[in-house]
Amino acid sequence: MTDKQKTLVCGDVNGNFNTLFSRVESIVKKSGPFDILLCVGNFFGDDNSQLDAYKMGTRKVPVTTYVFGPSDETHVKYYCEEGSEIVPNVVYMGKRGIFTTSSDVKIAYLTGLSRRELGKDIPMCSFEPSDCSAVRDSCFRGQSEYRGVDVLITTLWPAGIEKDDCQKMDVAKDCLSDLIAWLAMHIKPRYHFVPSTDKYYERQPYRNQSIHQDYRECATRFLGLAPVGNKAKEKWIYACSLQAISRMRMTDLLQATTDETVCPYDVELMKQHQPGKVVKFSGNGQYFYNLDAADDDQGKRKRKGGDTERKRREFDPDSCWFCLSSPTVEKHLVICVGAQCYLALPKGPLTPYHVLILPIAHHQSLSKAPDEVVNEIKKFKQALKEFYRSMDKLVVFFERNYKTSHMQIQCVPVPTACESQILEVFQDEAGINSIQMEVLPPYADIAQVVLPGAPYFHADLPSGEQIFAKTKQHFPLQFGRDVLSSPPILDCEDKADWRQCLLSRCDEDALVAAFRNNFTPYDFTVNDDTDTE
Template sequence: MRTKKVPVTTYVFGPSDGNHVKYYCEEGSEIVPNVIYMGKRGIFTTSADVKIAYLTGLSRRELGKDIPMCTFEPSDCSAVRDACYRGQTEYRGVDVLITTLWPSGIQQDEVQKVDVAEERLSNLIAWLSIHLKPRYHFVPSIDKFYERQPYRNQSTHQDYRECATRFIALSSVGNKAKEKWIYACSLQPITKMRMTDLLQGTTDETPCPYDPDLLKQHQPGKVVKISGNGQFFFNMDTQDDDHGKRKRRSGDNPDKKRKENPDSCWFCLSSPTVEKHLVICVGSHCYLALPKGPLTPYHVLILPIAHHQSVTKAPDEVNKEIKQFKEVLKKFYSSMGMLGVFFERNFKSSHMQIQCVPVPKACETQLLEVFQDEAGINRIELEVLPPFTEIAQVSLPGAPYFHAELPSDQIYAKTRQHFPLQFGRDVLSSPPILNCEDKADWRQCLLSREEEDSLVAMFRQKFKPFDFTADVDSDSD
């Protein structure tokens, strides 16, 4: 079979038809080069800072059945809302919302009646939309292109003006009726807009088409529709929501449950809370990302894509790729006249992080000694492991530890209650090594978004010749 190369990086969201599931890959990875599967929900910020929230697929509750990968839960709606609201004192909206289903209420346009099948409408999406206040809301349309007059978002405060939403339904790609299926818009990100511009009205705008009570409902799962006239009541029957589902699976062990629901994890690539702008490159099982508060430029993390707690608990293919990343990072650092130090703290962490820090070559002879000194001060028993020892050979799965791979030694310590969480950073930031003690605590050296973006861009650029995850004949990002 001949394969065509996709010229423009294309993002694919979740399926809504069980027959299509087989074409999908692991969330966050490429289906084919340049076509990335983003998962069914999340937030994605483009390099131009345009924020796109998405929740695709069908609603299990409204559909009345579960189609694996194709259906979402009320909790998915709140997760997307929470991720958008996170860290914002005054939420103004999101640039783009993409959903498969149409929000109930949107079809009741006085001016331009639109025909949409009842099963394409969702109360949960109406809840999400009224909470998110997207400037653009895109949905797929089976046949006709439809653009509604903008509506003014509802506010919870009286006399408080919110931004307007343009709701657009695009027809399918290359449809026979030649209905519009592509939409181009030049968009200044909401974060960079002046408030007066954001709130400016248009002459054709309409009031918000959704029940204003939805805005008062903190969780969407407690609401069901009782009739076609837009009335809602509180659903107290928890059997029907996520909790009911969880109850049925109560035989699972708690650890497994956490693996299956990585929504709250900052490092699971599929999680809506992952900061995608920090991701440098994505392999088959692991990815490289810029840490928050890096010790030095080119300080990166190797992280498993899925939720694994530590090297000692991760499957072989994950550990194999970690080694591959370490090998290329060593070569990369070496090309800049540096040496790589790698360390993992499997203690009070739920998602494995391998820290990779380049240090000057001149430090090589002192590294072990400085680690030992710092361990001594903290009364940590540090062991030097024999060459080629695997950490899994010395540590029981699940047992907490600190492990570091220095250019010429491997060290290991069992951690205990008062193990200093910043131990690896304490050592490396000390004067004999990087001499940046102010950076020992990552919270003290957080970078601005612009600085993070430029470090990621710089890393990607220079790392290109070493990056085994990249398409070999690609010459652009």
């Protein structure tokens, strides 16, 4: 593994896939292989027909490419499940989060437009003030001494960045955000990339603000990249070699440059960090509230008109990233296939033996699945229990039927020594998040306690107990992983978010092969004479 990560970053692609990947291919031929390509801004456009060749395999994406959330409402239909591939070697990462590459480079992102600026909530295209807080908290989690992150990607520009004495940059007022300025000040990225509507912009490095006057912080390079293939021939792709901030010497990290400037943002933003406290009103309707506030979505606010009953997206099973018949399913993750369900490796597993049970056909949740699917899930669970027992492990099964389209039952092996603590840790985490969790009666069926289609969280514990919670708005998406990654259980808090522990295709192939080989004696899909009930 090299010490530095060779990285490419591009502006709005707008459907110009051939122009983008042809240019990347020529750069690779000239300068050698690159590790990743980050697409800032909108990946899709009005015409996306060029993508067909990449879907069919007649053209190939030369570098692993990461795509982030859209800012155009009309593009939402083109995106897939978070963590899945749009086409081979192009991964959709969602609108917000932080992930760590194999070179330990940390990339934080918050894309889309401010809901308060838009005046409405557009799923996938808009963000709340609490999203800023969530990204900040993810960056800080597990670090006793915070240095900063390597890269920040946003759609909006931070308010104040346009104040540059050396060059004038005309930025539309609705593209500037106090929230993004707040986020940039707090997480201190070494590089901050945004899409630019027309021109390339590279600001002089600025020194980050510290709450301690005598403490020196790292510097940030801010770059706005023009749209891919723009007619004005403004720069739309940027290449850099990144050394992870965690591996840098402090003397190098703090070294000043001759063109360095002071921080361009309002210094008052650095002080605004109390739960529920407004950062600033900038005239464009933007506020900041901490994620831990009692009501971070302004619960007393009344929605207008059709926003009260938001239309559900119609789901096409042919485009589902987990239906086994779908052309988009990542089949290299599949371990074994039964009559109704299959076993697969998840993206960013908590342990090498963390797997998923998924129905072959499209079913949203266990509560709505037909009997034949439910029965085979029970067979898979029993087989996995015996398999993990042979490794001196227990297993926790959990399902989150909230903001998911295809049923996924997570199967996570845990040490036998933690059995007595698991329920308590779940209850503690539920209390922290104000989640009403209950222990179900023995032998209860999930279909008996929840209405079909209603969102919920459900887990089977090694003790035989089942826990259940009705999910509400802002239910933590990583709730199950947060619990199991905690010190009393797996002690791997850095893996609570799957984006933090993504594996290469080679590593995924190796884990699938190892699991399949070791699981064979317990696999009823190949051992027809084995009674697993």
